[in-house]
Amino acid sequence: MAEPRGWSLAPGACSLHSMSPPSDNNSKRRLFRLLRRGARTGSVGGRSAVEESALWNAHQRAASAVRDSGEAAQRIASHVAKQRGTVDGLADRARAVSARAQDLSISFGRIVDSFARLELVALNAGLEGARMGEGAAQALGLVSDEVRAQATRGSEASRELSTTLAEIGSELLQVNASLDRTRETAAEVAQEAARVGGASADAERALVDMGDRLRKTTGSDPETARAIAEATDHARALVAALGTLSGKVPQALVVGALRPVLEPLSRMLEGDDEEQT
Amino acid sequence: MGEGQAEGPAQELTGGVVFRVGEERYFLPAAVACKVLPMPGVARVPGAPSDLVGVALVEGAMVPVVAVGELDGRGSRRPPPTSRPRADNRPMLVCVVMGERVGLVGLEILATGFFAPAEPEGVVHGDAPVPLFDVGAVVARLREGRWAV
Numbered sequence: 226m227a228e229p230r231g232w233s234l235a236p237g238a239c240s241l242h243s244m245s246p247p248s249d250n251n252s253k254r255r256l257f258r259l260l261r262r263g264a265r266t267g268s269v270g271g272r273s274a275v276e277e278s279a280l281w282n283a284h285q286r287a288a289s290a291v292r293d294s295g296e297a298a299q300r301i302a303s304h305v306a307k308q309r310g311t312v313d314g315l316a317d318r319a320r321a322v323s324a325r326a327q328d329l330s331i332s333f334g335r336i337v338d339s340f341a342r343l344e345l346v347a348l349n350a351g352l353e354g355a356r357m358g359e360g361a362a363q364a365l366g367l368v369s370d371e372v373r374a375q376a377t378r379g380s381e382a383s384r385e386l387s388t389t390l391a392e393i394g395s396e397l398l399q400v401n402a403s404l405d406r407t408r409e410t411a412a413e414v415a416q417e418a419a420r421v422g423g424a425s426a427d428a429e430r431a432l433v434d435m436g437d438r439l440r441k442t443t444g445s446d447p448e449t450a451r452a453i454a455e456a457t458d459h460a461r462a463l464v465a466a467l468g469t470l471s472g473k474v475p476q477a478l479v480v481g482a483l484r485p486v487l488e489p490l491s492r493m494l495e496g497d498d499e500e501q502t
Numbered sequence: 503m504g505e506g507q508a509e510g511p512a513q514e515l516t517g518g519v520v521f522r523v524g525e526e527r528y529f530l531p532a533a534v535a536c537k538v539l540p541m542p543g544v545a546r547v548p549g550a551p552s553d554l555v556g557v558a559l560v561e562g563a564m565v566p567v568v569a570v571g572e573l574d575g576r577g578s579r580r581p582p583p584t585s586r587p588r589a590d591n592r593p594m595l596v597c598v599v600m601g602e603r604v605g606l607v608g609l610e611i612l613a614t615g616f617f618a619p620a621e622p623e624g625v626v627h628g629d630a631p632v633p634l635f636d637v638g639a640v641v642a643r644l645r646e647g648r649w650a651v
Contacts, residue, residue, distance in 0.1 A: 341540070345593060348519070348538045351614030355517025355532040362517070366615045 278454035281447040284439065288432045295425030302418040309411045316404040323397040326390055333387040340380035347373035515616035520627045521595065521635075522610045523571035528635035529617065529625045534597050538611055541592040542567075554644055555607060560596060563603065567594065568640055571608030599641050606637065 350369035354362030440446055445453075470479060518531040519538070544556035544567050555567040595606045617625035623634040 345538050345540060348593075348611050348614045352517075352519055352532055352535060352537060355519075355615055362616065369614070 274450070274453045275457060277443050277445050278450040278457075280439065280443075281445070281450040282454075284432065284436055285447060288429065288436075291425050291428040291432060295422055295429065298418045298422035298425060302415055302422065305411050305415045305418060309408060309415070312404055312407050312411065316401060316408070319397055319400050319404065323394055323401070326394045326397065330387055330390050330394070333383050333390065336383045337380055337387065340376045340383060343376040344373050344380065347376060514619065516619050516625050517616050518625070519595065519614045520612045520617065520625065520632055522612055523608065523635075527612065527627060527630075527632045529627070529632045530595070530597065530635050530637065534599070534637060536596045536598055536603070538614075539594050539596060539605075541594050541607060542605075551644060553640070558594075558605060560603070560605065565596065565603050565605050566644075567605040567607055568644060569608040570606050570635075570640060597637050599637050602641075604637070604641060606640075 347369045350372070351366055354365035354369065356362075357365070436447075443450075467479070516529075516531060518529055518533075519535045520527060520529050522528075539560065542558040542560060544558045546556040547554060550556070553569055555569050557564050558567050559565075592607060593609070593611050595609060595611065597604055597606060613627060617627055617632075620626045620631035624632050626632070
C-alpha cells in the first residue's frame with residue numbers, strides 16, 4: 226500500500242517546496258527564511274518577550290496584592306474603631322453598674338443598721354419586761370425574743386447580700402480592667418493597621434515607579450507583553466498541532482488550509498525583515 | 503424571755519441581762535442594767551485611764567463610758583481614733599451604780615429577760631452558770647486610778 230505523500234516538521238524532512246505549485250514558492254521561501262531567522266534570533270528575542278511578560282505579570286500581581294493589603298488594613302482599622310466604640314460602651318455600662326452596686330451597698334448598710342437598732346429595741350423590751358415582774362413580762366418577753374430573732378435573721382441576710390454585692394463590685398472592677406486591656410489592645414491593633422496601610426501605600430508608589438522604569442527599560446507595557454505572551458502561546462499551540470499532523474495528513478491539504486492564515490503573518494514578518502535589512 | 507429560764511415553778515426567776523466580755527459571760531440584774539443603746543458619740547477625756555473611753559450625752563445627761571472588753575479587733579480597749587467620736591451599732595449597756603449612770607461598752611448582749619438563779623448571785627444561761635458582773639468594782643477602779651494630766 227502506497228503511503229500518502231505527507232510532510233514532516235522533522236529536520237531535513239520538510240518537503241513543502243516539492244509539494245507546492247511554482248506560484249507559491251516565493252511566499253513559502255519567505256516564510257522559511259523568516260522561520261530560519263527566527264530560529265537564529267528568536268530564541269533570544271522570544272525568551273526576552275516571555276521574560277518581560279512574566280515580569281509584567283509579577284508586577285501586576287504585586288500591585289494587586291499591595292492594593293488588597295492596603296484595603297484590608299483600612300477595613301481592619303474600621304473594624305477596630307467599631308470594636309473600640311463597643312468596648313467603650315461596655316465600660317460605661319460596667320461603671321454605671323458598679324456605681325449602682327455601691328449605692329446598693331450603702332442602702333444595705335442602712336438596712337443592717339436598722340436591724341441592729343431593732344435588735345437593741347427588742348433587748349430593751351426584754352429588759353423592761355424583767356423590771357415589770359414575771360407575770361406581766363411574759364408576753365413582752367415573747368414578743369421581744371421574736372423581734373430579736375427576726376431582726377437577727379434580717380441583719381444576717383442583709384450582710385450576706387452586702388457581701389455578695391461587694392463580690393459583684395469586685396468582679397465589675399475586674400471586668401473594667403479587662404475592658405481597659407481590650408481597649409489598649411484595640412489601640413495597638415489600630416496603630417499596626419495604620420502602619421500596614423502606610424507601608425502598602427509606599428509599596429504601591431514604589432511599584433508604580435518600578436512600572437514606569439520597566440516601561441522605559443523594556444520599551445513595552447503590560448498590555449503589549451500580555452499580547453506577546455498570548456501570541457507565543459498560540460504559536461506554540463500551532464506548532465504542537467502541526468506536530469500531531471506530521472506524517473499523517475497530505476502536505477497539500479495542510480498548506481492549503483494554513484496559507485490564508487499564515488500569509489498575513491508572512492507578510493508582516495517579511496516587512497519586519499526588510500526594515501531590518 | 504431569757505434562754506436559761508428555769509422550768510421549776512417554785513424557783514424564783516431573776517430578771518436582767520446576760521452579756522459576754524471576751525470569752526466570759528456575765529449577768530447584771532434589771533435593777534442595775536437600765537437599757538441598751540447604740541454606741542453614742544464619745545468625747546475623750548484627756549489624761550483619763552485607758553478604761554474610760556470618754557463621756558457621752560445620753561438622754562440629756564453626760565454619762566461616763568467605760569470599756570469592759572475589747573473595743574476592736576486589734577487589742578486596743580478603745581475604739582479606733584477615726585470612729586471614736588461617732589456613734590455606731592455596738593451596744594452600750596447603761597447601768598446605775600451608786601446612783602450614777604455609767605455606760606459599759608466592749609461587750610456583746612446575749613439575752614434579756616428572766617433567768618433561773620445560780621449560786622452565789624448569778625443566773626443560768628444556756629445550761630451554764632453565769633456569774634454576776636461586778637460593775638461597782640469597775641467604777642471603783644476608775645475612781646482609784648491615777649489620772650495623768
